[in-house]
């Protein structure tokens with residue numbers, strides 16, 4: 001049995017429908033312990049992608065959740081916003097290989113999707129694959145990710161390259 005996850009989901013108005021579908025998919029998945037929906041909850045909720053993306057990423061950074069799935073029109077704005085939160089690595093990915101490498105190479109905790117780019121069934125499949133992936137802290141990729149973390153926290157990232 002693979003590990004279980006606490007997942008935050010969020011979206012702007014463009015991603016609302018897909019986010020709700022993915023939240024249902026995640027809740028039905030035995031690998032998911034808890035799904036926290038940070039909105040938007042309906043079309044009357046006028047928060048925009050940075051509002052939601054930052055809130056979700058902060059929940060991951062605080063350790064309140066292990067991972068987040070964020071949806072906007074393209075996935076790009078959500079990724080940019082989430083990546084502003086220290087310790088968070090987010091990426092948009094709409095194909096299986098990129099989703100896989102986002103975890104195995106980059107230790108991304110946040111997957112973002114574009115509701116105007118990807119169909120609902122592919123999105124569900126990608127999220128399902130994503131749940132089965134875990135970063136290996138002992139892998140050759142770990143040193144590379146550590147350089148980014150070191151830079152982010154004000155360390156001497158340049159000296160870690162040698």
Ligand SMILES: O=C(CO)[C@H](O)COP(=O)(O)O
Pocket residue numbers: 012014015049072073074075076077078
């Ligand atoms: O896709 C979005 C941001 O990347 C968002 O759903 C739409 O943003 P807009 O084009 O600025 O309205």
